Amino acid sequence: MARMSVRLPDGSSIDVDEGATVADVARAIGPRLAQAALAGRVNGRLVDVDAPVHDGDEVAIVTERDPEALSVLRHSAAHVMAEAVKDLFPTVRFGIGPSIEDGFYYDFDVERPFTPEDLAAIEERMREIVAEEKPFERAVLDRLEARDAFEGQPYKQELIAELPEGEPISVYTQGSFTDLCRGPHVPHTGWIKAFKLMKVAGAYWRGDSSRPMLQRIYGTAWFSEKDLAAYLERLEEAERRDHRKLGRELDLFSFHEVAGAGLPVYHPKGARILRILQEWLRGVLYERGYVEAITPHIYKADVWKISGHYDFYRENMYFFEVDEGDGRINEYGVKPMNCPGHVLIYANDVRSYRDLPMRIFEFGTVYRHEMSGVVHGLMRARGFTQDDAHIFCMPEQVHDEVVAMLDLVDYVLKDVFGFEYSAEISTRPEKSIGDDAMWEHATRALMSACDAHGLPYQINEGDGAFYGPKIDIKLKDAIGRTWQCSTIQVDFNFPSRFGLAYRTADNAEAVPFMLHRTILGSMERFLGILIEHYAGAFPTWLAPVQAVLVPIADRHLPYCETVAATLRRAGVRAEVYAENEPMRIKIAKAQQQKVPYMLVVGDREVEAGTVGVRERSAGDLGAMGIDSFVERVAAEHP
Template identity: 45%
Template sequence: MHSADYKRPVDDVSASEIRLTFPDGNARSFPAGTTPAQVAESISKSLAKKAISATVDGAHYDLQWPIEHDASIAINTMQDDGPALELIRHDLAHIMARAVQEIWPEVKVTIGPVIQNGWYYDFDREEPFTPEDLSAIEKKMKEIINRRDPVTTEVWDRERAIKYYEANNEPYKVELVEAIPEDQQIRMYWHGHWQDLCRGPHLQHTGQVPADAFKLMSVAGAYWRGDSDRQMLQRIYGVAFKNREDLKAYLTMIEEAAKRDHRRLGKEMELFHLQEEAPGMVFWHPNGWTIYRTLEDYMRRRLSRAGYKEIKTPQVVDRILWERSGHWEAYRENMFIVEVEEEHAKEKRMNALKPMNCPCHVQVYNQGLKSYRDLPLRLAEFGSCHRYESSGSMHGLMRVRGFTQDDAHIFCTEDQIEQETAHFLELLSSIYRDLGFAKFDIKLSTRPDVRVGSDEIWDKAETALENAIRKVTNDYEIDPGEGAFYGPKLDFKLTDAIGREWQCGTFQADFNLPVRLDAEYVGEDGAKHRPVMLHRAILGSFERFLGILIENYAGKLPFWLAPRQVVVASIVSDADDYVNEVVEKLQARGIRAEADTRNEKINYKVREHSLGKVPVLLAIGMKEVEDRSVSIRRLGERSTETATLEQIVEDLAAESLPPDLA
């Protein structure tokens, strides 16, 4: 909108009027109760036609909602991706529920929120939905969209809403109405003749939803209100975008993601497995453990050079420490508890497998008096942690119950926060580049409403983090109010080869735990002070990061990380002795090489080792034996090349070096 589009502002605002300020700074007065639709109409007819919603004082408003107070306002159109996608997906949730009830009137509806890339809706239906049912629902949804039915809304009182849903035999809606707090509105929406309870906002008619840019994806079970003692419902998931091209791109990405699924590749490459007797715990096979150890060795070298001192702390710790740190109260339901009967105490003591390393690191710090000269002190641990995750949330390596963090805590003074943040950002950026992730996003989460520490300390911590980021990049996002209760934090999201984002690294400033666990240092003034504790991780957890690496590279890991780097395969059995000699020379240079002298055709061997994602296959027949050469075939390439034995050993030895040693 441009200022020229506005009518002349009114300067004299009466008590029954409100003043609305537009994005360009211009302000106008309107009668109290004016709707965003009326505001858009007052600006221009073309804007009124394009308008889909409004942003009022940062809140997303339906065009039909009255505005009763002075506010900032921006009119949204389909060009505004965030509001547009939210409305499209929210309306499709209602349209899907309406379609289900038009096909099967006996089905009872519950809730249908917007989620990433789409929505879901939960239904109570005796018969399970089938793939054929999903096709029928999609067809009916498109019919509803083409009807262009108006969407209207009203605010009802609680008694009227309950009577309406009782009369329509919708018990889940009755329960939802009864749970709405007394001070909140009960808003009813109609999409044509079909009605739903909803906070809104919504589009103005069903025809505003693009009919060719959505797809129903799957059906899953879901307990009503997440309670396993309640009714099992059927949850239908859908995805939606602004246009057909975006939908097609998303579905292509999903197809590519399925090909890269680390669980499938883990089986093909013989990396790991999981089983019912140890849910959420990884059984690493030799190939997978080789990748794990290679990555761990790389991280250990990088941390050592960056001034970290590696430690190891216990896995089982008495509840007393968790109570002092605050984790027992805040995190008890996610902790594995172990009861131990101590002979000397003649009583049972309650212990917990550690879900994080922080309190134990403070215990190491507290051994011996620390001076300001000892700071910053960087303590690192590849700490084995356990957290109780629900069975439904676990997913291969991406979400497990037993995992190892590349964890570290930096104890420093307040004046050192900025330099330690910059030091960490430099290290993290370098490691991500080495591992193939040149692009990552930074989010700075600032003070929440409920927090510990003075505003002065928060000002210092937030300013220090932001100043440190700016020394590296100006490309970061501020997430107001989303910091931890003990301090602001930085979160780092990687973008993989097919455009997916993964939350991995984190950096948090903590003024709380050193107080709770009595950490101190002697300052330059001779008095005792509390250190600041900086929590930081780069990979997050080895298990999850390895899953991300496998999917990012589709199993074709960089040569230095590949568990089986070279297979030397014989074409004829007379070449076996030379094959073994080549393997020995490669292994002597630290290359993970193995021989394949089975009585199988070379094409069979090529196919098998390609499926196992072996980066380099050296084929040897009698010609290679005579010439003391090798025939080289790299994974994903059809052509082959020939090199002398000495040359290939030197080349592969150089290629096998990790990035920090190359």
């Protein structure tokens, strides 16, 4: 038989028979690799192990160590779940079943909602299918064959009708179940050993509220029972840290039907945390050459028409009409972002190159219309405050300004809060404005700034904003979850749309670049992240109450009140637990409220002019003078 050569990721080559598959390449490399192969990558494209290879192809063998391996496993698990549902509910009509972060789901149209008992039965049937080690077999159909294969399945028929003419239509079959699918899949169902069905939720077909409501079953799958157990443990920990639960327990905020979905009401302690964050960050920004602005919450619709939001973002905004009282009726829009106000400040005067860069920041509250189904506590709210800033600068200043922003990100996220983070640069999307030179300059500036800062980054092709490329910063919390907070964007849209200009050194007129940036992002979301990251036990400098005085007896109350007043004057947030309760109850209450310090006062402390200091995690620290305690608290501030 004729032979051919394929290239391996390390640059070497290996000869295999003509007509060989990815699995054959794995076997030629070694038996252990052949046994571990769950998929392949041919010329960069993910394929099944039985996909053919050709002379000169670059072939990589995908094992469970590959970053994409779990996605393949979970997609296969979704197919097994669909087969189990078909076996138990023969009249089911199928939607789609992709892999998602940490798991998979499948949408089903069934006669009645699934019950917990149904999930248990589906999971048991899945285990039987897995034990049978049914191979996943791929076939390519023409359009007529595909329609016949999915007769009686309207959602699949709709997907088939939307495929471009001439595009191959692939299906996968395991056992008696066939599904419309691009693949790839693991070699057989036996690979799916560690899985669990998690919950059922309603989901509109194609996310459209005018379409049928389907039943979506979520599941998770891992390569080992150990990994599955660790994931379930992380879920339990995440539930314990849920900011909505801790927000109630710590009396930070609440939500009310009369306010509408996604609009938090901050209680005194929650409001205090937000103000502490803002006051601290305000000082940091002033030191770094920023100036602060306060801009309106509403603008006439004309502003949003110039900016482009009226045409491209209207469904996410709140518009209303106002009778001006002089025969005119004007349309206004509530701001979904703070950009227009900062543009108006820039445009209010003649600017020259000597005025640039001009750095304007604002803790601006914005409102965006989110569907009630996606609103999630503080993490996704309809009203939120951004630590927003806009930098107006010359093209040659973009690099240095972005480096300065990355320095700020590093200080805030890593040095102050202890987060690890990663970066992603999103490049020009298919639908965009601006000439190639502007995009090239801006994208290179972002890349070179990351390089200069020593920040590794991934490229997210085509995911930039329509007006410019951006850097997204994703932080990792205490239990390994990632969150996007900081964003740095280059904008060609606003300056040109609003006619912004500056005089160059040659006395010519030029359009400035505009950089959008947030560090914390949504203050609401960042507070939610902090609550879950710290499990409610805020660092001392950020805690709404830093110390509580606990009198052992009523006769110690006057001294406690005096000490509390002294601490407050020194900037320590202190309260007195004056209730007629045993000391152990008061200490337990302070622990439950996660107060950093409990200051116990008895006869000895009154006589010595001290307090007995107890730290929430370290326990008893012994007697301490008031001044010494104030110094200790002050030392914990960034």
